[in-house]
Amino acid sequence: MSVIELHDLRKVYPDDVVALDGLTFDVSAGEIFGCLGRNGAGKTTTVRILTALTRPTAGSVQVLGLDPQRARREIQSQVGVSLQQAALDQLMTGREHLVLMARLRGLGAAAGRRRSDALLERFGLGAVADRYVATYTIGMQRRLDTAMALLHEPTLLFLDEPTTGLDPQSRRALWSFVSEFRADGGTVFLTTQYLDEADQLCDRIAILDHGRVSVLDTPSALKRGVGGKVLRVGNANPEHLPGVVAIVGEQACRIDDSTLDVDLSGQEELLPDVLAELRRAGVPMARVDLVDPSIEEVFVRLTGEGVDTRGMSERAAGVAAIGRTLATGRGGGAR
Numbered sequence: 001m002s003v004i005e006l007h008d009l010r011k012v013y014p015d016d017v018v019a020l021d022g023l024t025f026d027v028s029a030g031e032i033f034g035c036l037g038r039n040g041a042g043k044t045t046t047v048r049i050l051t052a053l054t055r056p057t058a059g060s061v062q063v064l065g066l067d068p069q070r071a072r073r074e075i076q077s078q079v080g081v082s083l084q085q086a087a088l089d090q091l092m093t094g095r096e097h098l099v100l101m102a103r104l105r106g107l108g109a110a111a112g113r114r115r116s117d118a119l120l121e122r123f124g125l126g127a128v129a130d131r132y133v134a135t136y137t138i139g140m141q142r143r144l145d146t147a148m149a150l151l152h153e154p155t156l157l158f159l160d161e162p163t164t165g166l167d168p169q170s171r172r173a174l175w176s177f178v179s180e181f182r183a184d185g186g187t188v189f190l191t192t193q194y195l196d197e198a199d200q201l202c203d204r205i206a207i208l209d210h211g212r213v214s215v216l217d218t219p220s221a222l223k224r225g226v227g228g229k230v231l232r233v234g235n236a237n238p239e240h241l242p243g244v245v246a247i248v249g250e251q252a253c254r255i256d257d258s259t260l261d262v263d264l265s266g267q268e269e270l271l272p273d274v275l276a277e278l279r280r281a282g283v284p285m286a287r288v289d290l291v292d293p294s295i296e297e298v299f300v301r302l303t304g305e306g307v308d309t310r311g312m313s314e315r316a317a318g319v320a321a322i323g324r325t326l327a328t329g330r331g332g333g334a335r
């Protein structure tokens with residue numbers, strides 16, 4: 001059953017800014033659906049239209065079987081929304097936010113307090129519940145905002161870039177919350193600029209480009225679709241890289257956290273040469289593996305380096321580091 005249906009959706013802002021240019025997809029009940037794309041691709045506009053915060057210019061949209069513009073209150077009472085810019089009052093405590101929101105949601109005083117307490121604990125905010133939000137970290141503010149979106153126990157949750165700016169621990173905590181929410185029967189629509197997040201968390205991913213869906217599928221189908229294997233070298237040393245780059249070319253090499261990925265698609269015949277080079281450089285073969293391409297590689301292969309997501313920029317920095325190592329002959333390129 002579809003809980004979200006978009007057909008040929010267009011949104012044109014004043015001054016002819018085209019944010020959405022014929023967006024079509026649907027989201028099934030119980031899915032974690034990821035919407036990926038660079039800045040300005042149209043992700044937030046999509047969330048705002050689905051949650052009745054913005055009116056589309058053309059096209060049709062249904063959320064839980066309702067038209068958001070005609071059934072605005074009904075939709076907003078049934079879905080949870082955590083937007084990129086959390087609307088929190090710095091001079092209120094976390095608990096005050098939740099209790100106030102519970103009142104706005106029509107929960108009785110006792111029920112509101114109970115639900116607030118439970119959510120404060122669930123999101124690890126119990127110890128700071130009575131501190132001003134001004135003293136919260138970005139991660140705490142984001143968790144509070146997500147907790148507020150859950151007060152009325154929605155079954156459909158919209159999270160707009162929920163982990164942007166969070167430290168790795170907070171990101172993982174958010175991921176496990178999203179998985180649990182789905183395991184309890186919920187549906188999640190999330191936008192992200194992090195490719196690894198979409199890969200690990202989402203059942204299906206739509207990559208948006210200039211207000212359109214450029215590809216949409218499960219992470220594994222996307223990876224299968226592009227074909228080709230990646231040779232992964234763990235604990236790679238920058239000194240090992242020039243030889244490999246000389247064989248496969250700089251574009252095929254990516255390094256991240258000392259892991260070197262060599263994209264062999266279309267040049268599989270080079271595998272023996274690369275292995276021989278690694279062996280010559282003294283890399284233990286136990287550290288070498290053949291793996292499926294990551295969503296990042298899919299992204300690069302399908303759309304080219306032009307899709308500037310933050311995750312890709314980090315990898316691009318890694319490739320640039322290899323380039324610098326080659327150019328200067330100095331090590332230290334890997335992060």
Ligand SMILES: Nc1ncnc2c1ncn2[C@@H]1O[C@H](COP(=O)(O)OP(=O)(O)OP(=O)(O)O)[C@@H](O)[C@H]1O
Nearest residue numbers: 013014017019037038039040041042043044045046
């Ligand atoms: N209120 C607005 N008025 C005019 N233009 C807007 C408005 N909101 C968004 N836009 C423009 O619409 C396009 C899509 O923006 P949108 O925020 O939906 O993209 P996004 O993928 O969410 O980007 P980001 O990752 O930066 O949030 C961009 O060109 C943006 O500048």
